[in-house]
Amino acid sequence: MRGTGAMKALMLCGHGSRDQGAMIEFGGLAEKLRTRLPDWSVEHGYLEFAKPVIRDGLDKLKASGAETVLALPGMLFAAGHAKNDIPSVLNTYAAANGLRIEYGRELGVDxxxxxxxxxxxxxxxxxxxxxxxxxxxxxxxxxxxxxxxxxxxxxxxxxxxxxxxxxxxxxxxxxxxxxxxxxxxxxxxxxxxxxxxxxxxxxxxxxxxxxxxxxxxxxxxxxxxxxxxxxxxxAPYLGAHDLVVETFVDRLGEILEGTNNMNCQMCKYREQVLGFEAEVGLAQESHHHHVEGVGSSADCTLCDTVCTGACRTAAAAASGAGHAHGHDHAHDHKTAADHGHGHGHDHSHADSHGHHHHAAHDRAHGHGHGHSHGHGGADHHHHPYPHADHPLGPRSMRKD
Incomplete structure (x- = not known):
């Protein structure tokens, strides 16, 4: 089987949530994939707010003898998380550990x-x-x-x-x-x-x-x-519906066949997308390394199994007392819909954003998102959204 070495290893990469129910469901998806793929070793991990983090899953696969890991983003669509954050985490790990990682595409319109x-x-x-x-x-x-x-x-x-x-x-x-x-x-x-x-x-x-x-x-x-x-x-959300599981299996097959081409034609980091012209060529980097596993349901004592947002209230109180770390990582403002974007060069590795996403370890090359990462004070900001003053958005939903 192409690209898997002696061991078939799959890493399912999720965003993460402080909500225990969400993590139980994502873990259930990973378990369904293990059942569906009995010849594969399947691990899962998260970018932030939940454990295990992605590195933990990669550690397990490497310790089990994997020389190549196929990684899939557990996300519906391709935006910042799948385009920047996950490839950055994978590339960093691969370079530091001598592991080959081949990256697949998001679930997408399927x-x-x-x-x-x-x-x-x-x-x-x-x-x-x-x-x-x-x-x-x-x-x-x-x-x-x-x-x-x-x-x-x-x-x-x-x-x-x-x-x-x-x-x-x-x-x-x-x-x-x-x-x-x-x-x-x-x-x-x-x-x-x-x-x-x-x-x-x-x-x-x-x-x-x-x-x-x-x-x-x-x-x-x-x-x-x-x-x-x-x-x-x-209506109920998708959950780990059998057809969702089958779509993940299809994405795995695309990596093995070398057909996991992603949509570069409409990618704002590659092309002049109307209203987003300033973001062409911005660097690829993860914006979540400082909150990996932080505030997860495994650690949080403010809520039971359902996240109530009590941590935001506590953070706001700390901010008023002059102790805030500078941003609320509940991430209501972020998408769970991300994926690789390249900038006019070889698409043979996950961080190239080239949408073939093979060999995620080649090198992290960056396309700078205008983020400052002085995380002593968590000076964390994103490229400004051009319609931030739209009367019907884009503020996150009311939290009351």
């Missing part, structure tokens, strides 16, 4: 993923009395994406929404986002409520539970209370 999403939406409709085959012309679909400062990732959510809208025959469809971009959930649903549909299905296009999914449902309840004439239905 027919299996759309089928899985369609099944989740149908589950919701059936619970409301709908039967397969009944027209949905009186029902509107609202798909909620994670939200990113990368327009390519945001546009992919809109494409998924259109495929679901047209595939299931909804009367109308709209796309909203949980943070970073616009429109956000509450104003988006307020707009949707004016269109005259008697039933609105709200579907979080998320892999797993967590703070953001609960806020999406909470804000749905807020808008529903203001519009009792409309029946709002809350």
């Amino acid at each position: 027919l299996k993923m759309i089928r899985a999403a369609g099944e989740r939406i149908k589950e919701c409709l059936r619970a409301d009395g709908w039967q397969d085959g009944e027209p949905l012309h009186d029902t509107m679909l609202v798909v909620v994406g994670r939200g990113a400062s990368d327009p390519d990732a945001n546009s992919n959510v809109a494409k998924v929404m259109r495929m679901l809208w047209e595939g299931l025959g909804f009367g109308w469809g709209e796309t909203v986002y949980s943070g970073v971009t616009f429109p956000l959930v509450e104003p988006g649903l307020e707009h949707a409520s004016r269109l005259g549909y008697s039933r609105i299905v709200v579907f979080p296009y998320f892999l797993f539970t967590g703070v953001l999914v609960r806020r999406i449902y909470d804000q749905t309840d807020i808008v529903a209370a203001a519009h009792p004439e409309i029946r709002f239905l809350k």
Whole structure:
């Protein structure tokens, strides 16, 4: 088998969450992959706010004898995390440990993923009395994406929404986002409520539970209370649906076949994307090394199994006392939709952003994101989002 050496080793790379339920679900996905791939050693790890971190999983695979590791981002779409953060972590580890790492692409816009999403939406409709085959012309679909400062990732959510809208025959469809971009959930649903549909299905296009999914449902309840004439239905998120698992298996196969080409045509780091021209060629680097495993459910004593955001309250109090470390890493403002972007050179390694992502260890070359990383004071900032003053976003959802 190409590129795996004597041992077949797969590293599943997640974003991480302070929410224990989200981590249990991600671990369940890894377990499903172990069952689906009995000949492979499968480990998983996270960028931040959860343990094990990605390095821990790589350590286990290396200690077990792996010479080459195939790594997949456990993310829906390609934006900053999969384009910058994960490749940076992999490249750094590979260079320091003499391990070859080949990097695959995100789940992306995929027919299996759309089928899985369609099944989740149908589950919701059936619970409301709908039967397969009944027209949905009186029902509107609202798909909620994670939200990113990368327009390519945001546009992919809109494409998924259109495929679901047209595939299931909804009367109308709209796309909203949980943070970073616009429109956000509450104003988006307020707009949707004016269109005259008697039933609105709200579907979080998320892999797993967590703070953001609960806020999406909470804000749905807020808008529903203001519009009792409309029946709002809350569809379940994707979870480790069997078709999601199969899509990960497909991504693994793409690495082995050498066909894991990613979309460079719309990548803001490679091309002059309207409104994001200043970001062409920015350096690839991880922005999460200082919070790897920090504040995870394994360490946090402020919440039980469900993250309540108590750590943010504590951080705000510390800030008022002059002890803040400078940023709230709840990351409501970040996307779980990232992936490699290159800048006009060889695409043979993960950090080249070239979207073939072989041999992640070749070298980290950077395309500078204008981030300052003086983490003594955690001076951590991102390239400014060009529509930060948009009236329907891009602030993260209200936390109350």
